[in-house]
Amino acid sequence: MLLAATGCGDPAPELVGAQPDGWDDEIRLREAVDEDPDPDVVEIHLTAKLAELELLAGKKTPVWTYDGAIPGPLIHVKKGDHLIVHFTNDLPEETTVHWHGIRVPNGMDGVPGTSAPAIPPGGTFDYEFDLPDAGLYWYHPHFDSAAQVGNGLYGAILVDDPDEPKDLGDEVVLVLSDIHIDDATGGLEPPDTSGELGSIFGREGNHILVNGKMRPTLRATAGLRQRWRVVDAAKSRYFQLELAEHDFTVIGADGGFASRPAELPRLLLTPGQRADVLVTPNGEPGTALVVRWIPFDRGYGTADFRSTEDVFEIALAPDVRGASPPMPSIARDIEPLSLAGATPVEIRLTQGMDANGKTFLGINDKPFPEADPVDAAVGETQIWTLKNEMDWAHPFHLHGFFFQVLDDPEPLAWRDTVNVPQQETRRIAVRYDDRPGMWMFHCHILDHADMGMMGMLMLHEP
Numbered sequence: 298m299l300l301a302a303t304g305c306g307d308p309a310p311e312l313v314g315a316q317p318d319g320w321d322d323e324i325r326l327r328e329a330v331d332e333d334p335d336p337d338v339v340e341i342h343l344t345a346k347l348a349e350l351e352l353l354a355g356k357k358t359p360v361w362t363y364d365g366a367i368p369g370p371l372i373h374v375k376k377g378d379h380l381i382v383h384f385t386n387d388l389p390e391e392t393t394v395h396w397h398g399i400r401v402p403n404g405m406d407g408v409p410g411t412s413a414p415a416i417p418p419g420g421t422f423d424y425e426f427d428l429p430d431a432g433l434y435w436y437h438p439h440f441d442s443a444a445q446v447g448n449g450l451y452g453a454i455l456v457d458d459p460d461e462p463k464d465l466g467d468e469v470v471l472v473l474s475d476i477h478i479d480d481a482t483g484g485l486e487p488p489d490t491s492g493e494l495g496s497i498f499g500r501e502g503n504h505i506l507v508n509g510k511m512r513p514t515l516r517a518t519a520g521l522r523q524r525w526r527v528v529d530a531a532k533s534r535y536f537q538l539e540l541a542e543h544d545f546t547v548i549g550a551d552g553g554f555a556s557r558p559a560e561l562p563r564l565l566l567t568p569g570q571r572a573d574v575l576v577t578p579n580g581e582p583g584t585a586l587v588v589r590w591i592p593f594d595r596g597y598g599t600a601d602f603r604s605t606e607d608v609f610e611i612a613l614a615p616d617v618r619g620a621s622p623p624m625p626s627i628a629r630d631i632e633p634l635s636l637a638g639a640t641p642v643e644i645r646l647t648q649g650m651d652a653n654g655k656t657f658l659g660i661n662d663k664p665f666p667e668a669d670p671v672d673a674a675v676g677e678t679q680i681w682t683l684k685n686e687m688d689w690a691h692p693f694h695l696h697g698f699f700f701q702v703l704d705d706p707e708p709l710a711w712r713d714t715v716n717v718p719q720q721e722t723r724r725i726a727v728r729y730d731d732r733p734g735m736w737m738f739h740c741h742i743l744d745h746a747d748m749g750m751m752g753m754l755m756l757h758e759p
């Protein structure tokens with residue numbers, strides 16, 4: 298590797314192969330405690346409850362949490378494990394837990410009214426399923442979602458693949474989100490601020506959080522590769538990230554590795570999406586770099602009068618430089634889905650007005666749950682044409698099944714959430730495995746989902 302020239306008389310920095318001691322201490326997520334001795338079973342307790350957290354120095358913010366923290370504990374498992382979650386609802390309203398992206402049995406999907414009943418205050422539910430796919434996933438409520446997620450209910454699930462190449466880099470999970478706090482009092486902004494207009498825009502918080510912290514510091518050894526597993530858990534905010542003079546090597550998306558790595562100057566995640574990214578922080582040892590949020594135009598007015606925001610800082614250890622192990626090959630064989638005989642499905646993302654003059658968002662001009670369900674059979678392949686007829690972008694999410702985005706110049710990847718820009722169309726291909734039942738799809742700007750942009754897939758035996 299190339300070493301930067303050092304000034305005359307300066308000692309050459311020592312060459313090391315490790316991150317600084319405690320490099321991720323400030324942001325490393327707490328992990329849920331596995332109570333089961335079986336190495337292939339992970340059994341945990343998880344409680345949704347109110348808490349007061351000091352997010353702003355000297356101010357208490359009343360938030361909604363899993364196990365008393367934002368985000369909830371990292372559930373760390375490996376591919377093929379069996380997960381049991383003994384869940385308790387200590388919130389003042391009903392809730393559920395949805396396991397975003399995981400191919401769970403229908404009854405474990407956490408959608409009230411379709412897959413399982415909502416859990417009342419004081420109630421419990423045991424979620425139990427296998428983890429068939431490696432990757433980063435996340436969990437969040439599917440009841441009163443914009444408010445509950447916006448108040449702090451979300452957490453990450455990392456499914457390791459024991460067979461993946463070693464030496465990809467030192468790994469850290471980054472749960473990106475935001476929260477809207479009244480800076481004077483520390484109080485939470487009500488979830489219905491600015492009424493209908495706020496909902497149509499999709500409410501963003503006024504503070505970005507990385508693993509629940511504002512502008513935290515990650516330490517690094519200059520020149521030594523790191524692996525960031527990133528999820529956008531915000532209720533509306535797109536994260537477009539930039540690290541000046543650095544590229545991101547994106548090696549995976551929602552459902553594990555992509556077919557090949559891609560070098561990108563910016564990383565874009567919509568709410569719900571994940572990325573697996575290699576970054577080699579470089580610079581003068583002892584200096585700091587800043588990962589910045591860049592305004593992204595997700596529709597009318599959403600990028601106006603906004604400037605960049607700091608997301609987190611990378612402090613480069615003094616006096617040392619890193620020597621990264623050679624980059625392992627991470628090509629993955631992803632077969633493009635065969636489209637011969639695939640059934641076309643048309644999904645229009647629409648806006649309308651009801652008889653009382655109230656604006657709603659919908660699927661094919663109907664607010665949830667009025668639209669006809671999409672009908673499908675186990676084993677069938679469908680091509681969904683997602684036509685966004687609105688002036689705002691929608692991150693479209695399908696429960697239960699991965700899809701491939703067609704006409705996508707990016708490396709092939711399995712996804713469960715795709716951005717459909719304002720007034721544009723995206724096509725996705727999905728093949729249904731044998732998990733019949735009612736599955737949801739919706740916009741993952743949760744204000745939009747709550748305004749009616751949700752629909753149902755009815756999957757039946759052939």
Ligand code: C2O
Pocket residue numbers: 395397437439569694696737739741
């Ligand atoms: Cu994160 Cu209905 O989904």
Ligand code: CU
Pocket residue numbers: 690691692740741742745746750
């Ligand atoms: Cu939307």
